[in-house]
Amino acid sequence: MKLIQTDNAPGAIGPYSQAFATNGLVYTSGQIPVDPANGEVPEGIAAQAEQSCKNVGAILEAAGSGFDRVIKTTCFLADMGDFAAFNEVYARYFVSKPARSCVAVKTLPKNVLCEIEAIAEV
Template sequence: MTVIATQNAPGAIGPYSQGFVTGNLIITSGQLPVDPASGTMPKSIAAQAEQSCKNVGAILEAAGSGLDKVVKTTCFLAHMEDFAAFNEVYARYFTSKPARSCVAVKELPKGALCEIEAIAEK
């Protein structure tokens, strides 16, 4: 296994890594909508979804893959009423339409509105 580490996505805020490469798979940790350069989060669900997608993409790129090779995502929303707005942004990034689970959770770290994790082929 190889640990993935890139400055182009936010660093871990706990005892975990941004992701791992194992065999032909890349598994990312959940990506909050934190801008890796400033450490800030945008306010709207659309902007947060966009930043989370960019963060997943940066980790995959660091591992030699990309969003087009994602086979499964798990998406977490703080409010299910954000589902449509989240999907609109998500669809622009995950164009291969990977398998997906999307659930509402009571709350996310740092007060985020969304979080995305992914499994991709190398």
């Protein structure tokens, strides 16, 4: 297993890693919309979805992968009412339409509106 770490995505806020690569796949931890440059969270679902996607992308890049190699994502929303707005942003990044699960959860870390994790080929 190879630990994947980049300063271009937020560091872990708990006892976990940004990602691990093994057997030709990279598994990212869930990425919330924290800007790694300043630690801030943007307002609104569209801006938060954008930042979460950017964070996933930075980790994929650090692993030698990219959005076009994503096999599966799991998306978490604080409010399923944000589903359409989230999808609008998500679709611009995950153009290969990987398999996906999307669920609403009661609360996400730092009270953000979304979180995205991915599995991709390296």
